[in-house]
Each structure stands twice: as C-alpha cells, then as structure tokens.
Amino acid sequence: MHKIWLIIQREYLVRVRKKSFIVMTLLGPLLLASIMVVPIWLATVSDTTDTIEVLDESGKFTNAFKNNAETKYIQVSGSLEQQKAAFLKTDYTALLYIPPLNLDNPEGIRLYSKTNLGITKLAQLENVLKKEVETLKFKQSGIDREVLEKMKTDVTISTMNLSESGEQNNNTMVTTAAGYLGAILIYMFIFIYGVQIMRGVIEEKTSRIVEVIISSVKPFQLMAGKIIGIAAVGLTQFLLWIILSSAVTTVVSSRFEVDRFSNDRISETLKSSKDPSQAMEMNNMLSALDNLNIPKLLFCFVFYFLGGYLLYGALFGAVGSAVDNETDTQQFMLPITIPLVLSFIVAQTVIIKNPDGPVAFWMSMIPFTSPIAMMLRLPFGVPTWQVLLSMLLLILGFICTTWIAARIYRVGILLYGKKPTYRELSKWLFYKV
Numbered sequence: 489m490h491k492i493w494l495i496i497q498r499e500y501l502v503r504v505r506k507k508s509f510i511v512m513t514l515l516g517p518l519l520l521a522s523i524m525v526v527p528i529w530l531a532t533v534s535d536t537t538d539t540i541e542v543l544d545e546s547g548k549f550t551n552a553f554k555n556n557a558e559t560k561y562i563q564v565s566g567s568l569e570q571q572k573a574a575f576l577k578t579d580y581t582a583l584l585y586i587p588p589l590n591l592d593n594p595e596g597i598r599l600y601s602k603t604n605l606g607i608t609k610l611a612q613l614e615n616v617l618k619k620e621v622e623t624l625k626f627k628q629s630g631i632d633r634e635v636l637e638k639m640k641t642d643v644t645i646s647t648m649n650l651s652e653s654g655e656q657n658n659n660t661m662v663t664t665a666a667g668y669l670g671a672i673l674i675y676m677f678i679f680i681y682g683v684q685i686m687r688g689v690i691e692e693k694t695s696r697i698v699e700v701i702i703s704s705v706k707p708f709q710l711m712a713g714k715i716i717g718i719a720a721v722g723l724t725q726f727l728l729w730i731i732l733s734s735a736v737t738t739v740v741s742s743r744f745e746v747d748r749f750s751n752d753r754i755s756e757t758l759k760s761s762k763d764p765s766q767a768m769e770m771n772n773m774l775s776a777l778d779n780l781n782i783p784k785l786l787f788c789f790v791f792y793f794l795g796g797y798l799l800y801g802a803l804f805g806a807v808g809s810a811v812d813n814e815t816d817t818q819q820f821m822l823p824i825t826i827p828l829v830l831s832f833i834v835a836q837t838v839i840i841k842n843p844d845g846p847v848a849f850w851m852s853m854i855p856f857t858s859p860i861a862m863m864l865r866l867p868f869g870v871p872t873w874q875v876l877l878s879m880l881l882l883i884l885g886f887i888c889t890t891w892i893a894a895r896i897y898r899v900g901i902l903l904y905g906k907k908p909t910y911r912e913l914s915k916w917l918f919y920k921v
Contacts, residue, residue: 491705495713496720499688503721513725517732538581538609543571546589552620559612572600581605584613591625662777663867664840670789670863671835675828678796678859681722682804685714686817689808693901707898711809712890715801719794726793780867788866788875795882796859800824802886802893809900810908827856835864843868852878855885892917 503509539560542553545568553561564571568585575583582601589596597617599605626633689711692701701710807820831851839848843865851861852870858878862870899916900908908916 492709492713492716495705495710496717499714499717500720500724503684503718504724509721509725513728514732516725516729517736539579540581540613541571541575541578541583542586543568543583544586546586548589548624549586549617549620552616559609575600576602581609586617589621591621591628594621662780666780666785666867667840667864668835670785670866671832671860674789674793674796674859674863675832677722677726677793678800678828679825681718681797682800684718685801686804686808687814688714688718689805689897689901690811690814690817693809694812707901708894710901711802711805711894711897715798715805719797719801722793722797723790726790785866789863791879792859792863792882795855795879795886799855799859799882799886799889800828802890806893806896806900809897810903810913811900812907816907827854828860831857831860835860839864849874853881855882855889858882 537558537560539562540553541562541564542549543564543566544550550563555561562580564574564583571583571585582599582605585598585600587596594617599610599613623633626636691697705713803824807817807824810820811817834847834851834857838845839851839861842848848861848865851857852865852874858881862875862878866875895917896913
C-alpha cells in the first residue's frame with residue numbers, strides 16, 4: 489500500500505504542477521461565465537441600424553414596414569432597374585422589391601443586397617410580409633383580424649412535483665440542462681484523464697522507465713497508483729472549479745441583478761417590468777433551480793465521475809500497456825469509446841424524452857453507460873433503490889474491468905515491438921507471470 493501511495497503522490501504532484509493544469513483551472517470558470525455573458529454583450533455591441541429601401545409596385549405594403557431601433561425603411565418609387573442602380577451608389581443595407589401580387593400566390597418578391605443579409609433580418613422581413621398578406625386576405629374575406637387576434641390566447645402550464653412532503657415548482661428546461669451539464673462533464677473528464685493514463689503508460693513503456701519502476705513495485709500497484717493519482721488531479725480541478733465558479737456566478741448575478749427575479753422580489757419586479765411574462769419565466773427557472781437537490785446531485789456526480797473514470801481509466805491503462813505508440817491505440821480505442829458515445833446519442837433520442845422508460849433504466853444500470861445515463865435521469869427524480877443498485881453494479885463493473893485490465897497490463901507493459909491482436913490479449917488474461 490505504501491508503494492501505491494508513493495506512485496499516487498508522484499502522479500498527482502507532477503500533473504498539478506504543470507502550467508497547463510494551473511492555466512486551465514483558472515480559465516475554466518471564466519470560460520464558463522463567458523459562454524453566458526459574451527453572447528449578451530456581443531448582441532449589445534453589434535446592434536446597428538440597417539436601412540432598407542422598399543420598392544412596392546403592388547401598393548399594398550405602404551404602411552406595413554415600421555421603423556424601429558434596428559431597421560429603418562425608406563419607400564422608393566420608379567422602375568426596378570433605376571432603383572438597383574441608385575441602390576449601388578448608397579450605403580444602404582438592402583433593396584426590397586415587391587411586384588404586383590396575387591394574394592393567393594404572392595411570388596416574385598426579391599431582396600437585393602451588396603453582401604449576404606443575416607438570416608434573422610430576412611426572417612423579420614418575411615414575417616412582416618406574411619402578416620400583411622394575411623391581413624389583406626382577412627379583409628377580402630370580411631373577417632376582422634383584430635377580433636381574431638383577441639381570441640388567440642397563450643397558455644402556459646406550470647409544472648409542479650407533488651409528494652407527501654408537499655409540492656415544488658419544476659421546470660423541465662432547468663432539469664434537462666442540469667442533467668446534461670453533469671453528463672457532459674463526466675464524458676469530458678473520462679476522456680481527458682483516461683487518455684492521460686494511456687499516454688503516461690505509453691511514455692514510460694517506450695522510454696523503458698517502466699522496467700526500472702517495476703523492479704520495485706508490482707505492475708498492478710503501478711497501474712492502481714497511476715489511475716488513483718490522476719483521479720485525484722481531476723477531483724482537485726473539479727473542487728477548484730466549483731469554488732471559482734461560485735465566485736464568478738456571484739459577481740455575474742450581482743452585475744445583472746438576478747435577485748430581482750427571486751420569489752421575494754418578483755412582485756416588485758413585475759410592477760416595473762416591461763415584459764412581465766419574461767420576468768415570470770425567469771422566476772420559474774430560478775425557483776426550479778432552487779428546488780433541485782444540489783447536495784444529492786453533487787454527491788452522485790462525484791460518485792459516477794469516480795466510478796466511470798476508474799472503470800474506463802483501467803481500460804485506457806491496459807490499452808496503453810499493449811501498444812508501443814499512440815497510432816496503434818486506434819484499434820483498441822473504438823470498443824471503449826462506443827458505450828460513451830452511444831450514451832449521448834441515446835440520451836438525446838430516448839432518455840430525455842422518457843427518463844423513466846425501460847431504455848433509460850437499463851442504460852443507467854449497465855456500468856459502461858450508467859455514469860452518463862444516470863446523471864441525465866437524476867434531476868428528473870430517480871427512486872433510491874435504482875440509484876443504489878446502479879452504484880453497486882458500477883462498483884462491481886469497476887472491479888471486473890480492473891481485474892481484466894491488470895491481467896493485460898502486467899504482460900503488455902514489458903512487451904515491445906509486437907502489435908497484439910484481440911485474440912492475443914485474451915490469452916494474456918490467463919498467463920502466469
């Protein structure tokens with residue numbers, strides 16, 4: 489055990505002292521915050537007023553286009569060729585040409601611009617034309633559009649979780665996002681740190697350092713120390729990210745005054761808000777976020793991260809021991825990566841749609857897919873017995889794969905110049921060394 493501890497110390501200290509680890513640990517929360525803040529900031533910075541000329545030969549859209557902060561419309565007249573020539577001499581954004589139209593089949597509308605117009609702007613123009621054509625057709629039919637618009641009503645369903653302890657506000661979007669976040673982080677870290685194990689083993693093997701090391705320790709002790717040491721590096725980075733993210737989130741929340749959407753202040757916010765529905769939506773999202781069982785999710789996240797990492801890390805270590813360079817790892821990587829990739833594909837098509845269905849249940853029980861599948865299901869609420877059974881199976885899966893990986897590792901670590909096949913790997917399981 490003492491030798492394993494020495495290897496863990498070596499693997500941990502070597503990696504946490506690297507500049508790449510320190511830089512990524514510091515940048516991680518900032519990058520996460522930038523994903524939320526930068527799009528809002530860029531949208532504000534990039535806001536410009538476009539000027540669009542409208543040549544309406546149909547005469548039906550004279551008052552349809554209203555100026556706003558983003559777009560200014562200028563009505564022009566004359567022939568199309570004249571206006572195209574005049575448009576080229578201006579710095580206007582576009583020229584919209586509307587020929588005489590048949591309302592039942594409004595074709596021939598064209599938009600001329602010097603560069604490609606953004607898809608959002610094009611959609612806005614199409615929406616204005618569509619509404620105006622509909623209004624004209626209503627008039628022809630003798631239907632009052634204002635009456636029809638008043639009859640339209642938006643219906644919003646507030647989802648609640650009901651249990652013996654009471655009811656709690658729920659938001660499917662928040663729940664899904666929480667599940668995805670946990671699953672993506674586990675997926676990323678299994679690959680990032682699993683590949684680190686594999687590369688570390690290949691480097692030690694090709695430099696023949698491993699021959700010196702295993703003269704003092706057993707191959708299993710070396711593999712176990714390496715896997716646990718790198719897992720400690722991952723946990724350290726997670727812990728630092730949680731602390732730094734909490735600090736960044738606090739700053740961002742205070743900057744955007746997120747507290748005004750809390751339950752205590754929402755009534756006050758609604759009175760002064762220009763868009764009460766949006767304020768209520770924010771309030772529902774924050775309430776749903778508060779109702780998530782964060783301690784349980786964090787505990788399960790750490791468990792499934794460690795369980796999934798240890799299971800796959802042992803296999804990555806075995807692959808690294810079986811080859812002489814990274815190029816040869818491709819043939820063995822595919823069977824390892826398929827369960828992880830499959831988890832994400834099935835997550836988007838099946839698990840999110842039916843988190844309590846049979847596919848979601850069995851994928852959260854199979855050790856190779858449970859770290860991702862169970863993290864996706866947990867925010868929706870999973871019976872305790874299912875969580876415990878999944879954890880037990882993951883532990884058994886880890887023990888089984890570690891035994892297999894250790895049998896391959898002890899032979900492969902000292903084998904040079906030979907490209908093993910799957911058949912040969914299976915024989916290594918029963919070698920007596």
